Amino acid sequence: xxxxxxxxxxxxxxxxxxxxxxxxxxxxxxxxxxxxxxxxxxxxxxxxxxxxxxxxxxxxxxxxxxxxxxxxxxxxxxxxxxxxxxxxxxxxxxxxxxxxxxxxxxxxxxxxxxxxxxxxxxxxxxxxxxxxxxxxxxxxxxxxxxxxxxxxxxxxxxxxxxxxxxxxxxxxxxxxxxxxxxxxxxxxxxxxxxxxxxxxxxxxxxxxxxxxxxxxxxxxxxxxxxxxxxxxxxxxxxxxxxxxxxxxxxxxxxxxxxxxxxxxxxx
Amino acid sequence: xxxxxxxxxxxxxxxxxxxxxxxxxxxxxxxxxxxxxxxxxxxxxxxxxxxxxxxxxxxxxxxxxxxxxxxxxxxxxxxxxxxxxxxxxxxxxxxxxxxxxxxxxxxxxxxxxxxxxxxxxxxxxxxxxxxxxxxxxxxxxxxxxxxxxxxxxxxxxxxxxxxxxxxxxxxxxxxxxxxxxxxxxxxxxxxxxxxxxxxxxxxxxxxxxxxxxxxxxxxxxxxxxxxxxxxxxxxxxxxxxxxxxxxxxxxxxxxxxxxxxxxxxxxxxxxxxxxxxxxxxxxxxxxxxxxxxxxxxxxxxxxxxxxxxxxxxxxxxxxxxxxxxxxxxxxxxx
Numbered sequence: 001x002x003x004x005x006x007x008x009x010x011x012x013x014x015x016x017x018x019x020x021x022x023x024x025x026x027x028x029x030x031x032x033x034x035x036x037x038x039x040x041x042x043x044x045x046x047x048x049x050x051x052x053x054x055x056x057x058x059x060x061x062x063x064x065x066x067x068x069x070x071x072x073x074x075x076x077x078x079x080x081x082x083x084x085x086x087x088x089x090x091x092x093x094x095x096x097x098x099x100x101x102x103x104x105x106x107x108x109x110x111x112x113x114x115x116x117x118x119x120x121x122x123x124x125x126x127x128x129x130x131x132x133x134x135x136x137x138x139x140x141x142x143x144x145x146x147x148x149x150x151x152x153x154x155x156x157x158x159x160x161x162x163x164x165x166x167x168x169x170x171x172x173x174x175x176x177x178x179x180x181x182x183x184x185x186x187x188x189x190x191x192x193x194x195x196x197x198x199x200x201x202x203x204x205x206x207x208x209x210x211x212x213x214x215x216x217x218x219x220x221x222x223x224x225x226x227x228x229x230x231x232x233x234x235x236x237x238x239x240x241x242x243x244x245x246x247x248x249x250x251x252x253x254x255x256x257x258x259x260x261x262x263x264x265x266x267x
Numbered sequence: 268x269x270x271x272x273x274x275x276x277x278x279x280x281x282x283x284x285x286x287x288x289x290x291x292x293x294x295x296x297x298x299x300x301x302x303x304x305x306x307x308x309x310x311x312x313x314x315x316x317x318x319x320x321x322x323x324x325x326x327x328x329x330x331x332x333x334x335x336x337x338x339x340x341x342x343x344x345x346x347x348x349x350x351x352x353x354x355x356x357x358x359x360x361x362x363x364x365x366x367x368x369x370x371x372x373x374x375x376x377x378x379x380x381x382x383x384x385x386x387x388x389x390x391x392x393x394x395x396x397x398x399x400x401x402x403x404x405x406x407x408x409x410x411x412x413x414x415x416x417x418x419x420x421x422x423x424x425x426x427x428x429x430x431x432x433x434x435x436x437x438x439x440x441x442x443x444x445x446x447x448x449x450x451x452x453x454x455x456x457x458x459x460x461x462x463x464x465x466x467x468x469x470x471x472x473x474x475x476x477x478x479x480x481x482x483x484x485x486x487x488x489x490x491x492x493x494x495x496x497x498x499x500x501x502x503x504x505x506x507x508x509x510x511x512x513x514x515x516x517x518x519x520x521x522x523x524x525x526x527x528x529x530x531x532x533x534x535x536x537x538x539x540x541x542x543x544x545x546x547x548x549x550x551x552x553x554x555x556x557x558x559x560x561x562x563x564x565x566x567x568x569x570x571x572x573x574x575x576x577x578x579x580x581x582x583x584x585x586x587x588x589x590x591x592x593x594x595x596x597x598x599x600x601x
Contacts, residue, residue, distance in 0.1 A: 026300020028590045050383075053353060053596045077598055079448070079482045090599060106482035108523060162298050214300040 007234065009205055011183055012099075012131040012152045014070060016043045019200070019234055020227040021185065023210025024061060025051065025076075027219060034064040036213055036223035045069055046101050046208065048076035049087050052094075072133065074101035081120035088125050100125060101155065102134040111161045115142045119149060126150035135187055138172035143180045154180055155208065157188040158199060162211040164191020167198055177203040193222075193229030200233025201241055269467035275516070276463055276509045284508065291515035291544045298522045301592040304547045305582065306354035306384070309343050310556040310570065311335050311374055315360030317390075317427025319413075320500040321458060321492060323570045324360040326427065330568040333556040334365055340374050342560040344381045350551060350579040353595040354384035356409060358570075361390035361428045368396045372403045379404030384598045386449060390428050391438040397445030406598065408442040410435070411453035411488065415468030419459040423500060436472070443480035448598065450476070450483050451527060456505040456513070457492030466513050470520060486525030486547055489513055490571075491532070507536060511543065518544035530554075530575040537575055538585055550582040 009016040021044040027033040037045060045065055052073075053060060065071055073091040078084035081104060088100045102125070104117040118134045119142065125132050131152045136142050138156035146154055156173050159165035166189060167173065177184050183205035190196050196207045207230050209223075216222040278284075312334035315324045323330065335343065347355060355378055359366040371389060378385045386407025387400065397408070414420050417432055424430045439450045452473060454465040466489070473485060491510060492501045505513070514526060528537055528545040530552045537548060553559050554569040577585070586593045 026302050027592055028301035029587060029592055032301075050598050051594065051596055053383075077448075087599065108484050109477055109481060111523070164297070211297070211300060215296050 007238070009183060011133070016070075016206075018043045018227060018231075019206040020196070020223075020230040021046065021187075021206055021208035022213065022223060023074075023208060024048075024065075025210055026214035028214075030061060030064045032214075032219045033061070034066075035220035037064075037066065037069065039220035040223035040227040042223070042227065043069055044072055044206075046072045046074045046210075049073050049091050050077045070099060071097060072099040072101050074135075075103050075121075076105075078102075078104050078121075079106040080104065080114075081117040081124070084117070084121040085124050088121075088130060089128075092128075092130070098129055099131045099152075100133070102132060113137055113157070115139060118142075119145045122146055122151050123149040133185065138169045138176055140172075140175055140179060143176050143182075147180060147182055151182060153183040153185050153205070155185045155187040158186050158195065159189030161188045163189050164212055165189050166191060166195035167202075170198075170202065173199070173204065174202055193225045196226050197229040197233035197236070200230055201236045203237050206230070268470070269461070269464045272467055272516070273461070273463035276512055284512065287512060287515045287519075288543055291518040292542055294518055294522050295542075295544055295546065299546050301590060302546070302594045303541055303586055303591045304354065304525070304594045304597050305352065305550045305579070306356055306386075306547065307347050307350075307352045307549055307579070308356045308358055308388075308552055308554065309340065309347065309378075310358045310554060310558065311340055311370075312359040312362070312366045313556045313568070313570070314362040314365035315427070316364070317361040317429040318425040319427075319429055320423045320425065321413075321455065321498070323568065334359075335374075335557055335561065337373065337377065339557060339561050341377050343557065344378055346560045347551075348381040351583075351595055352551070352579060353382050354386070354597060355382045356386045356388055356407070356549075357405075358388045359390070363390060363428075368392065368399060371405075372399055375400055375403040375405045383596045384449070386451070391435050392441075394441045394444045397442045397447065401446050406447055407449035407451070408439065408447050409451040409453070409488075410438045410442075411451075411455065411490070412436055412469070412472070413453075413455045414458045415454065415465050415472070416459045416461070419502070423458060439472075439476055440479060443476065443483050448482075448484060449486065451486045451488060451525075452476075453488035453490060453527075455492060456489050456510070457501045457503050460503040462503055462505050462509065462513070466517075470517070473521065473524065484525065485521075486527050487517060487521075488527040488529065489517075490529060510536075511540065514540055514544040530573045531571055532574060534575040534577060534585075538589065541586070541591060542589060548582065550577070551579040 018041050022042045024047050073096050075084040075087040084104050102121050104114045106114050115136050122132050122134050133153045135155045143154050159168035185206040186199040186204045187208040190209050191212045213219050213223045313324045314332050315326050318326050385405045388409035420432050454469050525547045526545045527547045529549050583593045
């Protein structure tokens with residue numbers, strides 16, 4: 001069992017009590033973002049390096065992220081391993097902590113991650129001392145390659161970024177949860193707290209949400225609801241939730257005959 | 268497609284329009300959230316060897332021709348940088364002789380010191396030229412077909428590079444091949460009578476490019492010519508209602524594609540369009556060569572007249588008031 005024996009989430013050398021991660025893009029205002037961080041109590045936020053203006057401090061997104069919250073720069077915009085690596089190095093040179101979410105996307109229509117390039121970038125950046133959390137399509141072989149490369153967690157997508165479709169990849173994420181000895185953080189596509197709870201009930205270690213919160217009428221209230229749903233889902237998982245069956249079923253339709261009254265003999 | 272679109276554009280009823288707008292606004296909010304990207308143009312030169320009947324820089328137009336020297340364009344760049352602009356669009360006329368690739372390369376290198384996103388709107392060129400510019404820091408291309416109607420295209424593009432319809436249409440693919448990140452397509456609404464045909468053809472072009480070069484971030488523009496007595500080349504009048512429909516439908520069909528809106532449109536229309544479909548707007552624009560810091564108040568000969576003259580700070584304030592987050596940096600070249 002990985003982190004299941006208590007309620008602390010461990011990633012690399014850090015421990016977290018809150019399993020709800022927040023992305024910081026697309027908010028109406030930085031004030032909304034700050035309120036969402038506070039209301040949810042999130043301890044890990046991710047910021048796109050491409051949205052950080054290094055020579056402008058007024059209204060800079062970083063001013064709105066409280067100290068004590070782990071800032072994870074992401075490589076949004078990178079289309080190849082090389083671009084992701086370049087962005088990660090820029091972040092490091094600018095003095096950010098070495099936690100990096102690798103995002104390599106070379107499809108502007110579906111925004112699906114390029115798993116092969118993501119593995120390459122992970123290999124290089126781990127060697128350079130980064131704590132790497134790669135964002136991928138859930139695939140067992142890819143996850144194993146990431147473990148081998150030294151990733152600190154695996155972040156499989158629930159469904160397409162921004163789609164709010166929830167856990168379309170449920171069965172594949174479950175395989176990662178069962179087989180991969182790293183924290184599994186479900187990222188992308190989670191549009192409602194019920195979907196976040198579902199991921200946690202399944203055994204995910206954390207959930208990252210951005211679009212749904214950022215686009216909500218009341219982002220801070222929804223961020224809080226997500227954090228509560230994540231905590232509830234986690235407790236449900238720890239409780240040994242009885243597994244759910246898709247349909248009501250007769251108790252023993254195939255083997256019941258063995259215990260029924262004897263069939264009347266033929267005359 | 269274009270007959271359907273024509274029906275929608277001609278439908279006078281307000282109810283379906285409101286429904287369309289609601290859906291477009293929802294899709295924009297879902298995919299872009301509150302983010303609206305800001306950029307500004309820098310006109311490097313207005314020498315042009317093409318004769319295009321609708322353009323202020325046309326080779327036969329009697330305007331003062333200028334080309335900025337390095338010290339001058341650096342001044343323009345510093346001026347915009349001080350205003351907070353980080354995405355810039357470098358423009359010239361279509362003169363390979365006066366503004367060769369080497370000149371663009373040099374100005375791009377200077378721009379890379381000030382800006383994180385650099386796009387060009389110049390003349391169409393070869394893939395290898397785009398590679399040179401990409402290496403110099405340019406990662407965006409703006410190239411409008413203006414009209415996809417071949418006959419009309421031939422009527423309005425009288426001579427020069429721009430006369431070659433097919434070469435121009437294949438230009439975005441050449442830039443994508445060279446590694447450009449961001450490509451902007453457009454039609455000049457009003458240039459031909461049937462706007463629906465041009466918009467449909469643009470959508471088709473966009474689909475084609477999305478399939479061939481899925482990694483590129485695409486955006487589209489619909490600059491609009493409005494009929495003025497002296498401008499006989501305007502063949503159609505795309506009304507505000509039709510214009511909004513075009514923006515909204517584009518948003519619904521292409522949820523993640525950027526939609527640009529320049530200062531050619533009025534402040535009022537731009538403010539509303541941002542909530543509906545538009546995700547990239549220029550701010551504090553000057554469309555004359557040297558217009559920011561070089562010319563002062565002397566005659567400017569702009570490429571087109573600006574209707575929205577608000578400053579960058581005013582645009583930022585407008586966006587915040589309307590519940591949008593102005594985005595200055597959208598990529599990092601260095």
